[in-house]
Amino acid sequence: MGKIILTGDRPTGRLHLGHYVGSLRRRVELQESGEFERIFIMIADAQALTDNADNPEKVRQNIIEVALDYLSVGLDPNKSTLFIQSQIPELCELAFYYMNLVTVQRLQRNPTVKAEIQLRGFAENNTEGDTQQRQGIPVGFFTYPISQAADITAFKATTVPAGEDQEPMIEQTREIVHKFNTVYGPALVEPEILLPENAVCMRLPGTDGKAKMSKSLCNCIYLSDSADEIKKKVMGMYTDPDHLRVEDPGKVEGNMVFTYLDAFSRPEHFPKYLPDYPSLEELKAHYRRGGLGDVKVKKFLIAVLNEMLEPFRERRKYYEGRIGEVYEILRAGSEAAREVAAETLADVKRAMKIDYFDDKELIASQAEHFAHKE
Numbered sequence: 337m338g339k340i341i342l343t344g345d346r347p348t349g350r351l352h353l354g355h356y357v358g359s360l361r362r363r364v365e366l367q368e369s370g371e372f373e374r375i376f377i378m379i380a381d382a383q384a385l386t387d388n389a390d391n392p393e394k395v396r397q398n399i400i401e402v403a404l405d406y407l408s409v410g411l412d413p414n415k416s417t418l419f420i421q422s423q424i425p426e427l428c429e430l431a432f433y434y435m436n437l438v439t440v441q442r443l444q445r446n447p448t449v450k451a452e453i454q455l456r457g458f459a460e461n462n463t464e465g466d467t468q469q470r471q472g473i474p475v476g477f478f479t480y481p482i483s484q485a486a487d488i489t490a491f492k493a494t495t496v497p498a499g500e501d502q503e504p505m506i507e508q509t510r511e512i513v514h515k516f517n518t519v520y521g522p523a524l525v526e527p528e529i530l531l532p533e534n535a536v537c538m539r540l541p542g543t544d545g546k547a548k549m550s551k552s553l554c555n556c557i558y559l560s561d562s563a564d565e566i567k568k569k570v571m572g573m574y575t576d577p578d579h580l581r582v583e584d585p586g587k588v589e590g591n592m593v594f595t596y597l598d599a600f601s602r603p604e605h606f607p608k609y610l611p612d613y614p615s616l617e618e619l620k621a622h623y624r625r626g627g628l629g630d631v632k633v634k635k636f637l638i639a640v641l642n643e644m645l646e647p648f649r650e651r652r653k654y655y656e657g658r659i660g661e662v663y664e665i666l667r668a669g670s671e672a673a674r675e676v677a678a679e680t681l682a683d684v685k686r687a688m689k690i691d692y693f694d695d696k697e698l699i700a701s702q703a704e705h706f707a708h709k710e
């Protein structure tokens with residue numbers, strides 16, 4: 337059987353460079369590699385609602401943002417099936433059955449769930465006076481790893497290109513598949529995560545250098561940022577606070593401009609935008625020695641980023657003028673995805689022997705049993 341990709345994103349905001357190096361860039365490469373029988377890219381609106389129940393409008397407005405980001409980076413609806421999670425009801429049904437195969441304790445140990453509970457301020461114990469904490473953990477949020485297992489297995493995905501933070505989800509999915517196949521017979525496929533190629537791409541820090549790029553920290557560069565925004569954000573980037581004068585020696589480690597160059601620059605950028613330096617190594621060496629100012633390196637990074645983002649901006653503009661068409665792409669993708677998910681659901685129900693009406697043997701054997709009763 338061929339290899340199949342399933343991956344996706346929550347529509348809670350525009351996608352940024354962290355998403356790009358963490359997963360999107362790889363998806364486009366895989367799409368062009370021709371190595372995959374099918375590629376499913378999902379906008380995980382139902383998952384986004386697990387911790388945004390009171391803000392459906394945010395999720396609703398961001399579906400188009402994520403779709404535009406997908407199309408602008410080069411995901412091609414003729415090669416990849418782009419769809420919306422909530423439009424595939426089979427996913428809920430699968431999740432419902434998988435719930436019987438997972439313990440509360442196992443979910444409580446899931447590191448991503450744990451971290452997100454902290455981050456969202458859903459705490460287990462009610463703390464007097466803290467309204468956020470008293471809300472508690474929504475059950476749907478708590479169980480989203482199970483729903484994510486449904487997303488992945490519904491498409492018999494072999495490969496999930498995603499960031500490091502998704503590793504516990506894939507692990508949980510593999511456990512569910514293993515348990516299902518052991519209890520009911522082999523119906524599901526164990527997926528593998530495909531992580532970004534290196535540490536910088538795994539966890540791209542924000543422009544402030546503090547933590548991972550994240551909307552809530554306002555340290556993002558968005559894929560849809562204009563050239564002006566790129567300039568402003570790069571010029572304001574965290575570098576080496578001790579590198580006060582050009583002639584001072586500077587630190588490259590923890591300096592966001594160099595971190596981003598590690599993630600985005602390629603050898604061919606040097607002759608084009610910074611011909612005085614043959615490579616990133618030489619540029620770093622000069623910075624370390626002293627005599628190289630931040631502005632020069634920042635200007636280089638701006639050129640590198642804009643070269644990458646310009647084709648994205650053009651494609652985005654094209655689709656922004658055709659929003660109806662984008663929804664049609666998502667509708668067609670959702671229909672195609674639903675067909676595949678329905679087949680898997682039928683396999684699952686057959687394996688679990690809850691396909692009563694199709695089970696001729698069951699009906700015949702019971703007919704016989706009851707006929708002999710008198």
Ligand code: TRP
Pocket residue numbers: 342343344345346380383484487488496498502
């Ligand atoms: N959890 C992913 C995120 O936070 C989104 C997602 C939902 C996903 N279902 C998935 C990713 C299945 C990979 C596979 O962005």
